[in-house]
Structure formats: C-alpha cells, structure tokens
Amino acid sequence: MRSSFVALLTDFGTEDGYVGAMKGRLLDLAPHIHVVDISHEIEPYNIRQAAFCLNNSYKHFPEKTIFVVVVDPGVGTPRKGVIVETSQHIFIGPDNGVFSFVCRSEGYRAFEIKMDSLGEDIAPTFHGRDVFSRVAAWLANGRRMTNNVNPLSQLSTFLKPMQQISDREYRLEIFHVDHFGNLILNLHQDDCLKLEAIADPGIRYKKLELKGVRQTFGDVDEGAFLLTWDSSGFLQVALNKGRAAKKLDAVVGDAVTLFG
Amino acid sequence: MRSSFVALLTDFGTEDGYVGAMKGRLLDLAPHIHVVDISHEIEPYNIRQAAFCLNNSYKHFPEKTIFVVVVDPGVGTPRKGVIVETSQHIFIGPDNGVFSFVCRSEGYRAFEIKMDSLGEDIAPTFHGRDVFSRVAAWLANGRRMTNNVNPLSQLSTFLKPMQQISDREYRLEIFHVDHFGNLILNLHQDDCLKLEAIADPGIRYKKLELKGVRQTFGDVDEGAFLLTWDSSGFLQVALNKGRAAKKLDAVVGDAVTLFG
Amino acid sequence: MRSSFVALLTDFGTEDGYVGAMKGRLLDLAPHIHVVDISHEIEPYNIRQAAFCLNNSYKHFPEKTIFVVVVDPGVGTPRKGVIVETSQHIFIGPDNGVFSFVCRSEGYRAFEIKMDSLGEDIAPTFHGRDVFSRVAAWLANGRRMTNNVNPLSQLSTFLKPMQQISDREYRLEIFHVDHFGNLILNLHQDDCLKLEAIADPGIRYKKLELKGVRQTFGDVDEGAFLLTWDSSGFLQVALNKGRAAKKLDAVVGDAVTLFG
Numbered sequence: 001m002r003s004s005f006v007a008l009l010t011d012f013g014t015e016d017g018y019v020g021a022m023k024g025r026l027l028d029l030a031p032h033i034h035v036v037d038i039s040h041e042i043e044p045y046n047i048r049q050a051a052f053c054l055n056n057s058y059k060h061f062p063e064k065t066i067f068v069v070v071v072d073p074g075v076g077t078p079r080k081g082v083i084v085e086t087s088q089h090i091f092i093g094p095d096n097g098v099f100s101f102v103c104r105s106e107g108y109r110a111f112e113i114k115m116d117s118l119g120e121d122i123a124p125t126f127h128g129r130d131v132f133s134r135v136a137a138w139l140a141n142g143r144r145m146t147n148n149v150n151p152l153s154q155l156s157t158f159l160k161p162m163q164q165i166s167d168r169e170y171r172l173e174i175f176h177v178d179h180f181g182n183l184i185l186n187l188h189q190d191d192c193l194k195l196e197a198i199a200d201p202g203i204r205y206k207k208l209e210l211k212g213v214r215q216t217f218g219d220v221d222e223g224a225f226l227l228t229w230d231s232s233g234f235l236q237v238a239l240n241k242g243r244a245a246k247k248l249d250a251v252v253g254d255a256v257t258l259f260g
Numbered sequence: 261m262r263s264s265f266v267a268l269l270t271d272f273g274t275e276d277g278y279v280g281a282m283k284g285r286l287l288d289l290a291p292h293i294h295v296v297d298i299s300h301e302i303e304p305y306n307i308r309q310a311a312f313c314l315n316n317s318y319k320h321f322p323e324k325t326i327f328v329v330v331v332d333p334g335v336g337t338p339r340k341g342v343i344v345e346t347s348q349h350i351f352i353g354p355d356n357g358v359f360s361f362v363c364r365s366e367g368y369r370a371f372e373i374k375m376d377s378l379g380e381d382i383a384p385t386f387h388g389r390d391v392f393s394r395v396a397a398w399l400a401n402g403r404r405m406t407n408n409v410n411p412l413s414q415l416s417t418f419l420k421p422m423q424q425i426s427d428r429e430y431r432l433e434i435f436h437v438d439h440f441g442n443l444i445l446n447l448h449q450d451d452c453l454k455l456e457a458i459a460d461p462g463i464r465y466k467k468l469e470l471k472g473v474r475q476t477f478g479d480v481d482e483g484a485f486l487l488t489w490d491s492s493g494f495l496q497v498a499l500n501k502g503r504a505a506k507k508l509d510a511v512v513g514d515a516v517t518l519f520g
Numbered sequence: 521m522r523s524s525f526v527a528l529l530t531d532f533g534t535e536d537g538y539v540g541a542m543k544g545r546l547l548d549l550a551p552h553i554h555v556v557d558i559s560h561e562i563e564p565y566n567i568r569q570a571a572f573c574l575n576n577s578y579k580h581f582p583e584k585t586i587f588v589v590v591v592d593p594g595v596g597t598p599r600k601g602v603i604v605e606t607s608q609h610i611f612i613g614p615d616n617g618v619f620s621f622v623c624r625s626e627g628y629r630a631f632e633i634k635m636d637s638l639g640e641d642i643a644p645t646f647h648g649r650d651v652f653s654r655v656a657a658w659l660a661n662g663r664r665m666t667n668n669v670n671p672l673s674q675l676s677t678f679l680k681p682m683q684q685i686s687d688r689e690y691r692l693e694i695f696h697v698d699h700f701g702n703l704i705l706n707l708h709q710d711d712c713l714k715l716e717a718i719a720d721p722g723i724r725y726k727k728l729e730l731k732g733v734r735q736t737f738g739d740v741d742e743g744a745f746l747l748t749w750d751s752s753g754f755l756q757v758a759l760n761k762g763r764a765a766k767k768l769d770a771v772v773g774d775a776v777t778l779f780g
Contacts, residue, residue: 004291005287007280007283007284009280011699012699013561013699014557014558014559014560014561015559015561015562015563015569015573015699016572016573016576016696016698016699017558017559017572017573017574017575017576017577018576018699018751019558019559020527020529020556020558020559020573020574020576020577020578020580021576021577021579021580021751022580023527023556023558023577023580023581024527024577024578024579024580024581024582024585025580027525027554027556027581027582027585028580028581028582031524031582034287034294034554035556036280036283036287036295037274037297037557038274038277038279038280038283039273039274039275039277039279039280040274041273041274041275042275043275044699044700045761049275052276052277053275053276053277053280054277054280055277056276056277056278056280056281057277057280057281057283057284058280058284059281059284060280060281060282060283060284060285060288060389061283061284061287061288062284062287062288062291065284065287073761074738075736075737076735076736076737076738076739077736077737077738123751124735124736125736125737125748125750125751126751129580129751130751176276178276179271179272179273179275179276179278179304180304215336215384216335216336216337216384216385217335217336217337217385218334218336218337219336228385230385231278231281231383231385231386231389231390241305241333264551265547267540267543267544269540294547294554296540296543296547296555297534297557298534298537298539298540298543299534299535299537299539299540300534301533301534301535302535303535309535312536312537313534313535313536313537313540314537314540315537316536316537316538316540316541317537317540317541317543317544318540318544319541319544320540320541320542320543320544320545320548320649321543321544321547321548322544322547322548322551325544325547436536438536438538439531439532439533439535439536439538439564440564475596475644476595476596476597476644476645477595477596477597477645478594478596478597479596488645490645491538491541491643491645491646491649491650501565501593
C-alpha cells in the first residue's frame with residue numbers, strides 16, 4: 001500500500017524556497033518516493049487554473065500516485081484540509097474547489113484532516129509544508145490515518161450547470177487561456193453529447209462565428225480560427241500557428257455562445 | 261538495454277498540465293525511470309532555441325538517456341515523428357530541426373515513427389503525450405520497435421553553411437540570446453579552426469568591434485564587452501556584469517560580421 | 521557516507537540548457553542520486569535572494585543532502601569555490617554570501633576547492649557544470665576530497681548587525697519580496713527575542729504603522745495589512761488576500777523602522 005510517486009502542484013513559484021521546503025519535508029519523511037513537479041507556476045490564488053491543470057495531468061499517472069495541490073488563498077482560516085481517494089489516486093490539499101474536476105469525473109471518498117491531531121508545530125501560513133506534505137509522506141509510507149481524519153460527505157466545487165439561453169443556445173465561458181493562447185471553454189465532449197439541442201457544435205464570440213469541430217490545427221489555413229476538442233476533451237477556440245487569445249483580445253470569464 | 265533516464269524538453273510551460281500529462285504517461289508505462297526536466301520554458305514554437313538548449317545539455321547525460329523534445333508547431337500535420345539513435349543517446353520528437361545540432365555532431369541512425377501502428381487513441385493536438393512519451397516509455401522498457409518504425413535517411417536541419425562576404429570576412433548571425441543577455445553567434449570553435457582566413461577572430465556589430473577571444477568575463481573591466489567561447493563552444497558577445505543584449509539592443513537574427 | 525539527494529539552486533533559468541548540462545553531469549558521474557530542483561528562477565546575480573531561498577528550504581531536507589548553489593556573478597574571477605559541511609548537510613558553490621544564513625544558523629566546517637586539482641577541462645564561464653556539479657557527484661559517491669580542498673576559516677556573508685536608531689527603535693530593511701508580494705524584513709524571531717527594547721514588535725514604513733504580530737492572514741480583514749512571522753521565522757508585512765508590495769510600492773532595500 002506504499003506509494004512511489006508524489007506529484008506537486010502549487011502557485012508558489014520556486015524562487016522563495018517554499019517548494020524546496022515541501023520537497024525537503026517529503027523526502028525527509030518518505031525517502032523512497034519520487035517527487036514529480038506538475039507545476040509551481042499557477043497564477044497566485046487561481047483555483048480554477050489549478051483544477052484545470054490537475055485535470056489535464058492526473059489521469060495519466062500510475063495507480064497510487066499522491067497529488068499534493070496547494071493553491072490556498074484561505075490558508076490560516078477555518079477552510080478544511082482534505083484527503084480525496086479515488087479508485088486510482090489520492091489527492092491532498094485545501095477544500096476550496098481545486099478538486100472540482102476530480103469529483104465530477106470519479107467516484108471518491110473524502111476525509112477532513114484533523115489539524116489539531118498532527119501533533120507538531122504547524123506554521124499558520126504554510127500548510128503546504130507542515131500539513132499537506134507531511135500527510136502525503138505518511139500516506140506514501142502506508143500509514144493509516146484513522147486518528148487524523150474525519151469522513152467528509154461533500155467537497156467544494158466551482159462547477160455549475162450550463163445555462164440554456166434559447167432553444168438551441170447555451171451560455172459558455174472562457175474557462176482557461178493556455179500557454180499557446182488557446183481558449184478553453186467549459187464544455188466537455190462527454191457533456192456535449194448529452195445536449196440534444198446541439199447536433200453539431202458552433203460558437204459565437206465577439207465577431208467570430210465558428211461551426212463544426214475540427215480534428216486538428218492543420219485542418220484550417222495558417223492564421224485561421226478553428227474549434228476543436230482539446231487533449232482533455234474540452235471545447236477550445238484555437239488559431240492555427242497563432243495566439244487566439246491575443247487576436248481576439250480574450251480573457252478568462254468572457255461569455256461565449258454555444259449553438260447547435 | 262533498458263534506460264534509466266528520460267529527459268524532457270518542451271515549449272509547454274507547466275501551468276496547463278500538459279507536462280504533467282507527459283510525466284504521468286511516462287511513469288505509468290515505465291515506473292522504473294527517472295524523469296528529468298531540461299526545460300519547459302522554450303519560447304512557444306521556437307525550434308532553434310530548443311535545438312540550442314538540447315545541444316548544451318545532452319552531451320553530459322549518461323549513456324542510454326532518452327531525450328523527448330516536443331517543440332512542435334506542426335503537430336497534427338503530416339510532419340514526421342522520429343527516433344534518432346547515436347552511439348550514446350536516443351532522441352524522440354518531431355522532425356522539424358530540433359535535432360539539427362545532434363545530427364551535425366554525431367553519427368546517427370534515424371527512424372520515422374509509424375503513427376498508425378501505435379494502436380491507441382492519439383489526440384491530434386498532443387503527440388507529446390500520446391506518441392512521443394509512449395514511444396519513450398517503450399524504449400526505456402527495452403521494447404524493440406521494429407513494427408513501429410521505418411528507417412529514415414535524412415533529418416530536417418536549419419543549419420546552413422556560413423556565408424563568406426569577402427576575403428577575410430564571414431556573415432554570422434545572432435543565434436540565441438541567453439538568460440544573462442549574452443549573444444550566442446552561429447560559429448562553433450571547431451568550425452572556426454577550419455577557417456584559414458580567420459586566424460584571430462574578431463566581430464563587428466553595429467558600432468561595436470571586438471578583436472580576440474577572451475578566456476572569461478573577468479578578463480575585461482566591469483561594463484566592458486568581450487568575445488569568448490561559450491560553455492558549449494560557440495562564439496559569444498558578452499558584457500562583464502551586464503546584459504549585452506540590452507546594451508546593444510540586439511535581437512536574434514541580427515547579422516554580425518566575422519573578420520580574421 | 522553516500523548521498524541520495526542533490527538539490528539544485530541557480531539563477532540560470534532553464535531555457536538555455538545550462539541546468540540540463542548540470543543534471544546530465546551529475547547523473548553521469550553519480551547515477552544513483554536523485555536530483556531535486558529547488559529553483560532556477562533566482563533573479564540573475566541576486567545572491568541575497570538565493571540565500572533566502574536556500575534558507576527556506578535546506579533545513580527540511582534529509583541528512584546528507586548535498587546542495588549545489590550557483591548564483592555566481594564572479595565566475596571566472598579569483599573568487600573561491602567552497603564546500604560547507606554542517607552536522608546535517610553539505611553545501612557547494614561560490615563563496616560570495618549565498619551561504620550567509622547557513623553559517624549564521626549552524627556550526628560548520630568550510631573548505632576551499634583547489635580548482636587546479638580537478639584535473640579536467642573547466643570552462644571558465646561555467647563552474648556550475650565543471651566544478652560544482654562534479655564535486656557534488658564525487659561527494660555523493662562518498663569520495664574523499666582531501667587532495668582537492670584546503671580548509672577555509674571564514675566564509676563570505678552579507679549579514680550585518682542591526683542598526684539601533686533610538687532607545688526603542690531599530691532600522692530594518694526589506695530583505696525580499698516573495699511570490700505573493702509579502703515584504704520579508706531582516707529580523708528573525710529568535711533575534712527579536714533578544715532585543716530588550718522590543719517587547720511587542722511594531723513597524724513603520726511610509727504611511728503604514730503596524731503594531732503587534734498576528735498569527736495568520738485571516739486574523740485581519742481582507743485588504744488589511746498585518747505583521748506576522750513568516751514560515752521561516754522572519755518578520756513580514758503582508759496584505760490579506762492582496763499584494764503588500766504593490767499596494768505600498770515597496771522594493772527590496774527600502775528602510776523600515778522597528779519599534780518596541
């Protein structure tokens with residue numbers, strides 16, 4: 001029941017040494033593990049970006065991988081610290097929505113970490129090191145946490161049902177702008193299949209209208225926009241060999257109309 | 261014939277989880293390997309920068325290290341995916357020039373990956389995860405790829421012969437501006453030795469003229485320019501305790517005159 | 521006496537391949553080690569930031585961890601390269617102050633690396649690869665370095681005694697601005713306890729006056745400033761759910777008054 005891999009996802013950057021402190025703590029308590037960086041460049045406090053990044057990554061990791069996710073604007077307040085177990089993986093972090101996609105996609109059991117049971121000094125501003133990394137190392141060592149957790153029936157999520165705005169139209173939003181300027185929309189291919197009104201997806205955004213989902217960037221001319229499913233199954237607006245976000249002056253949160 | 265180390269070089273950034281997906285896939289298929297980050301901060305689509313970065317790194321790695329290089333503006337188009345084997349190392353990535361320096365320096369055998377032989381879902385926008393990481397894991401496991409590749413006689417390269425502009429002058433260009441603002445020129449020490457016209461290298465660039473190659477930054481005063489061989493053997497223009505690129509307003513692609 | 525972990529801290533960025541070269545060299549000479557990234561995003565030449573980052577990280581790492589710290593504006597000049605041994609850890613890098621906090625907190629033995637004893641080509645601009653990584657790999661392999669070092673009685677430090685400006689006032693400065701915009705001041709909790717004039721610390725900076733040290737961000741309203749001990753024990757000025765540095769237009773080096 002020991003874990004070999006602990007994957008880290010934070011908004012800490014690396015230059016202050018906070019990530020180094022977490023790695024040191026993990027390796028000190030569980031020297032057999034391999035620490036794997038997912039990212040430390042999440043925008044500070046951006047819970048949605050962290051959830052998106054985690055969703056793109058976690059499914060591909062080996063069974064028993066432990067994910068430590070620390071994007072935690074509420075550190076030091078009474079927000080909960082949680083352990084989430086799915087059939088394949090274990091997730092540790094604050095209960096603030098960072099696990100929204102995990103909970104939507106997977107069956108899970110959740111537990112609240114009893115902070116006052118950890119029995120050591122805990123810096124109130126650095127649970128990443130003193131709570132989440134410590135718990136991850138214990139779990140990686142196969143330690144049972146019975147005395148340190150309480151069952152938790154429900155986890156925080158920021159996902160909401162899509163808003164229908166007419167017979168054949170839904171309101172989407174730009175959920176994420178990725179490193180290449182692609183606009184990721186809050187519609188997963190699986191969910192789209194369930195929308196009877198949407199046979200062949202199209203979108204309208206500002207002066208742009210796109211109809212039909214392409215296989216890949218090369219299906220349109222250089223400099224042309226296209227609609228495609230991203231590599232995790234979300235609808236995205238892309239620009240072949242260019243940055244869609246820049247050309248459209250698009251930002252996260254902008255409304256996009258989906259039509260059928 | 262198993263490999264212990266898989267080194268990654270991409271232009272993905274880390275914040276979207278694409279690198280995380282690659283690491284997960286690699287460790288899921290080959291849990292014995294150590295994944296080593298070279299960089300994920302290559303400028304998007306900058307093939308030359310990736311080739312330069314790879315060239316600075318790969319020679320120092322242990323035998324059998326596998327390098328997965330994914331700077332891939334042509335993903336989803338018919339550009340080839342390749343495996344390149346030298347006497348020491350294995351390289352995997354798109355055939356778009358990222359291996360230009362490897363091919364110039366080393367004897368090699370190249371193979372084209374038969375995409376339709378991989379027998380699983382391949383996201384057309386993410387060969388980094390579904391093609392190159394998968395192939396890297398298979399090779400790390402010692403699997404023979406006979407049915408998955410075709411021999412390839414020639415690889416893409418962006419390297420061109422130097423242009424002679426007079427008896428004792430050649431046209432160079434600024435090939436790369438590094439993290440410290442040093443200007444790396446497209447002339448390797450080994451190639452310079454073969455130029456009979458150039459006994460003692462000098463360069464002219466804008467109003468700057470430098471003659472003679474120094475050992476190190478400290479050989480000139482603080483704030484003075486110098487010419488030196490960089491740590492991989494390329495000619496570079498540097499500024500002791502300063503940023504040459506900023507002071508000279510220099511950008512990649514600018515022409516520089518080499519004189520003898 | 522072998523070491524399993526070698527942790528890296530540089531100002532190289534990753535995009536040039538210099539860090540890749542160091543990792544390759546380390547793994548080539550000591551394939552059993554795990555290379556752990558602390559950071560490569562230290563501001564170029566910023567020795568104080570590197571020292572701060574190291575201080576936040578090193579204490580948490582396992583015994584025998586080797587830290588290779590290369591923020592080295594003087595590379596190629598006669599500045600010394602050093603090995604610093606404490607009861608728990610080993611540190612390798614230039615003797616320019618990057619180990620200031622280590623030396624203040626720990627008993628240590630220091631050694632100067634005899635550059636001309638290393639017996640191989642050393643690029644004068646890249647001791648990170650050719651000196652410090654090589655020495656780290658040797659030490660990780662348990663090699664005795666007797667012939668390669670000389671004892672060194674004292675290490676460079678940038679730490680100075682605090683300046684008292686009145687009966688109950690000291691002059692502090694902003695030592696570091698972290699990823700979240702918190703202002704770290706050059707006063708450690710342990711040192712503050714020794715100041716008889718300061719019973720209950722307060723600070724004045726520009727128009728801001730704060731009295732009393734809080735436990736955590738949530739102890740004040742959103743958008744309010746607070747004084748707290750950071751997770752390594754330094755006094756910091758923070759802004760709950762905001763960036764103190766931005767709101768105060770504060771930069772490293774600014775003077776702050778401590779009063780009792």
